[in-house]
Amino acid sequence: xSALTIQHLSCFYQKNQVLNxxxxxxxxxxxxxxLGESGCGKTTLLKAVAGLQKNLQGKISINNRTVxxxxxxxxxxxxxxxxxxxxxxxxxHLNVFDNIAFSLYKKNKNDKQKQVEQLLTLVxxxxxxxxxxHQLSGGQQQRVAIARALAYQPELMLLDEPFSNLDHHxxxxxxxxxxxLFKQQQMSALFVxxxxxxxxxxxxxxxxxxxxKIVQIDSPSTLYNQPISKYVADxxxxxxxxxxxxxxxxxxxSDFGVLSSQKEIDCPRGETLSLLLRPEQILINSSDNGxxxxxxxxxLGAFQYMTVTYLAHDYCVKQDMQSLIQVGDxxxxxxxxxxxxxxxxxx
Numbered sequence: 001x002s003a004l005t006i007q008h009l010s011c012f013y014q015k016n017q018v019l020n021x022x023x024x025x026x027x028x029x030x031x032x033x034x035l036g037e038s039g040c041g042k043t044t045l046l047k048a049v050a051g052l053q054k055n056l057q058g059k060i061s062i063n064n065r066t067v068x069x070x071x072x073x074x075x076x077x078x079x080x081x082x083x084x085x086x087x088x089x090x091x092x093h094l095n096v097f098d099n100i101a102f103s104l105y106k107k108n109k110n111d112k113q114k115q116v117e118q119l120l121t122l123v124x125x126x127x128x129x130x131x132x133x134h135q136l137s138g139g140q141q142q143r144v145a146i147a148r149a150l151a152y153q154p155e156l157m158l159l160d161e162p163f164s165n166l167d168h169h170x171x172x173x174x175x176x177x178x179x180x181l182f183k184q185q186q187m188s189a190l191f192v193x194x195x196x197x198x199x200x201x202x203x204x205x206x207x208x209x210x211x212x213k214i215v216q217i218d219s220p221s222t223l224y225n226q227p228i229s230k231y232v233a234d235x236x237x238x239x240x241x242x243x244x245x246x247x248x249x250x251x252x253x254s255d256f257g258v259l260s261s262q263k264e265i266d267c268p269r270g271e272t273l274s275l276l277l278r279p280e281q282i283l284i285n286s287s288d289n290g291x292x293x294x295x296x297x298x299x300l301g302a303f304q305y306m307t308v309t310y311l312a313h314d315y316c317v318k319q320d321m322q323s324l325i326q327v328g329d330x331x332x333x334x335x336x337x338x339x340x341x342x343x344x345x346x347x
Contacts, residue, residue, distance in 0.1 A: 001028045002064060003156055003188035004049065009058035011044055011212075018044045020212035021058070026156075031182060031189045032217070033203035035196060035235070040209040042192045046158050049190065050083050051076035063155050082154030086161040088145040090133040096120070096144050097129035103152045119147040122181065139170045146178060150185070157182065157189040163198055175201045196220075196236060208232055224278075230343055233276050238305070240277040240315045242335075243345070246270060252340075255311050256333060261340035273342040279305060279318035283334045286325055290332040297327055308333060 004026035011019040018041045026032050034042040047053035049060060051067065051074060060068040062081065067074040090099050097116055104112045120126045123143040133141055142162060149157060163171045179202050182189055193199055199206045200220045207217040216223060216232050227233040230241075244252035249264040254275070267273060284292075284306065292310035306317045306325065310333055317333070325331060 002026065003028050003030065003062070004190065005059075005061040005064075006045075006049070007059040007061075009045070009048060009056065009060065011041070011048060011053060011057075012055050018212055019048070019056075022213055024207060024214060024217065026188055026190060028188055029183065029186045030205070031179065031191060031203045033199035033206045034190065034192045034209060035194075035199050035206050036209035037235075038194070041212040042209055043160055045209075046083075046160055046190060046192050049079075049156070050081050050158055051079050080153075080155040082149035082152055082157045084142075084145050084149050084157065084159045084162050086164055088133075088141045090141060090144060090148075092133050094132075095129065096125065096131050096133075096136075099133070099144055100147045100151050102148060115151065116147075119151055122150070123147045124177070137170075138166045139174050142166070142174060146181070150187075155188075157187050159189060159191045161192055161194070163193070164195075171198070172201060178202070208235060226339075226341060227276070230274075230276075233341070238279050238316050240279070240282065241343075242275045242277055242315075243272055244275045244342070245272050254335075255313070256335055259335050259340075260337070262337055263339040265340060265342055267342075272345055274345050276341040276343065277315070277335065279316045281336050281338055282315060282317045283336055284308065284317045284319060284323075284325065285332050285334075287330055287332040290330040292331045292333050294325060294327050294329045294331060297325075 002025055006022060006024045009019050009022045010017060022045065034045060036042055044053060048056055056068060059066065062079060066072060067079050100116045100119055101112050104115060116129065120129060123146055125140060125143050163175060166174065175198060191202060203220065205217055206220050206223055207214045208223060210231060216228050223232060224236045227236060233239045242254055242256065244254045244259060246267045246269050247253055248269065249266065250261050252259045292308040294306055295309050295314065296307040298305040303318055303320050306319055308315050308317055308331060315333065
């Protein structure tokens with residue numbers, strides 16, 4: 001069942017088109033991450049769903065109930081949507097209990113007390129009800145913001161850069177906790193971030209946006225391993241491109257020799273294509289007669305990236321820390337077996 005359906009949604013700021021006839025569908029208990037460069041329309045799309053954006057065209061439905069079209073525009077408070085902001089937006093003069101209970105003003109005192117206590121337990125903040133926001137860590141403030149949003153009992157949760165103010169260790173610990181919480185609560189969520197690592201960890205699917213459109217929506221692993229364009233490939237991770245000439249459906253001539261793909265590619269013999277190679281798909285070996293020279297090594301803890309100049313082209317290769325290869329060493333490069341992803345040269 002669909003939790004959110006957006007059809008042909010466009011948005012204009014004066015003469016600038018921010019959203020361009022965009023379509024997306026979010027299923028029940030699914031988390032979709034909106035990913036893309038600054039200005040691509042991620043936050044505008046989130047505000048449109050929440051009822052906070054003007055100058056729209058198209059249709060938005062939440063749980064099969066139309067909340068926006070050319071003749072209807074339900075206000076934000078009528079859409080049953082929870083919104084978690086980047087800065088948490090907690091009331092500094094209210095303690096944790098009153099922040100969470102803010103939307104429960106229609107409930108009696110006992111029901112309000114019971115529901116807030118349940119939410120505090122749910123977000124692992126039991127006993128924090130009398131503290132004020134300035135007495136909490138960033139991760140604790142974020143948990144309060146989530147509890148306050150859940151108190152409203154929304155049909156859909158929207159999150160705008162909710163983890164960007166947290167340090168790395170706290171961020172990914174909190175991401176795991178919130179993802180598990182949303183799954184337990186059968187909560188559907190649309191999540192905006194600039195960080196693909198956050199998207200990988202938090203979302204079921206990633207919708208990569210460019211210039212107001214979604215260029216590819218799929219699981220994180222599919223976007224990384226099977227991108228439909230060089231833009232998607234480069235955004236999702238480090239990329240190398242190797243020119244190859246088609247010999248037959250599985251074999252290709254290249255600077256690395258004859259390569260074989262595990263998947264057939266239907267292209268005419270003799271056509272030149274651009275083969276996507278992730279750093280981990282290139283094998284590097286020390287060789288006195290090797291045609292590559294290690295130009296740079298970037299140490300990243302459990303692994304390292306090596307920049308290798310090979311026949312006047314630079315390639316990024318991922319290596320574990322057991323490697324004895326040093327800057328200036330001669331090396332040979334080869335391609336590990338995998339399903340090839342190829343693009344036209346001019347893409």
